[in-house]
Amino acid sequence: MKCAELNRLLSPYIDGELDLQSALAVEAHLQECPRCSAAIAGVQTLRTAISRACEPAKAPLRLREAVQAQFAAAPQQATSRSLGFCLAATPGIAALLIVGWLALAQPWNAQSSAGTAQGTRIVYHLAGGNHVKANLRTLKNHLDAEPNLQVVVVAHSDGINFLLQGAQDTEGQPYIGALRELRARGVEFRVCTNTLTRQQIDTRAVVPEAVLVPSGIAEISRLQKKEGYTYLRL
Ligand SMILES: [Zn+2]
The missing domain is CATH 3.40.1260.10 (DsrEFH-like)
Known part of the structure; x- marks a missing residue:
């Protein structure tokens, strides 16, 4: 991975949005490249400072209801990605979704x-x-x-x-x-x-x-x- 590519993946990496393979490639590059390592440290410090200074936003009730309705209508489409979105947007229903999703995904067992x-x-x-x-x-x-x-x-x-x-x-x-x-x-x-x-x-x-x-x-x-x-x- 080149520095330019890392630069492109910096934000999704910090947000934990990358797939594992890309995240591993980013980590490998960071191990070897002091310049990118310093850049990511700066961004993370700034983000941490901002997140500590700000109250987390709460999802409006209407959004929560809309998400819940969507899951109720099509539970089989609940992928980990959309689940992740829901958890971020509506932590209040996170437990219900996780437990429901696990119940649907019993073949794992x-x-x-x-x-x-x-x-x-x-x-x-x-x-x-x-x-x-x-x-x-x-x-x-x-x-x-x-x-x-x-x-x-x-x-x-x-x-x-x-x-x-x-x-x-x-x-x-x-x-x-x-x-x-x-x-x-x-x-x-x-x-x-x-x-x-x-x-x-x-x-x-x-x-x-x-x-x-x-x-x-x-x-x-x-x-x-x-x-x-x-x-x-x-
Ligand atoms: Zn680099």
Whole structure:
């Protein structure tokens, strides 16, 4: 990959919108190119500052209802991409959608060799810093619906912020209680070290409930290919 191409993919990469193959290519280039690495660090720092300064926008009720109606009318068309859109737009119905979608996608259980005995394995990809509270609630609801579920949350870009010491939601409530509750139920949290390096965050700032992995994207890819995890986007 050349610098010009990376430049084109910079925004979708930071937003976590790239497919895994493109994201891996971006990460490989960033490892080798100090100039692009510095550029992405600058953009991420700016975005983090902006997102911390701004209240996350709430989807209007009419949009939520329209999305819900669409899913009710054509549930079989729910792809992970449109699901991702809905989660971003309407966190309030995220849990319903995830659980509903999983119910529709039961063939996974039959097909996955890892699925039946030990419970379905899900890797949740968390790339954004908004709606974290709703995302954690989604996880809890998902576990309530499927107690045998094995869940790994891989966080990178702004998705890591709630896993830093002292992190709070928009109402000033610490995340640590919800995190510990999910950890107690077996949910694993993995933080991208590449993101920490780029955002110049000390690894000691990460809560002990989370573990570090060299690259969030590579970890997601590895879990899918080597350990039979199914990908879901938060
Ligand atoms: Zn470059």
